[in-house]
Amino acid sequence: MKFPMFAKIEVNGDHAHPLFDYLKKAAPFQGFEENNMSATLLKLMVTEKAPEWLCGDAVKWNFTKFLIDQQGRVIRRFEPTDALENIRSSIDSLIQ
Secondary structure, three states: OOOOOOOOOOOOOOOOOHHHHHHHHHOOOOOOOOOOHHHHHHHHHHHHHOHHHOOOOOOOOOOOEEEEOOOOOEEEEEOOOOOHHHHHHHHHHHHO
């Protein structure tokens, strides 16, 4: 099976793709959960590798997800540290 490959795009900074500018404005970063070990580790890694991402709504890591409804509205932003059950329940509530 073959599928088309897409070029890598910027998601943060001055050259961020307009789609990600829109997504980040529609669903701002809600902060790191201080009682979540994965979130604490992600925060430490971001602090070391890209401290400029700590402030504002920057995408913190590759696996940030955005839930969008059928009308194209951004419903919610999920960080890589969000539990799969939270993502699943949000999707379930949207399709019911």
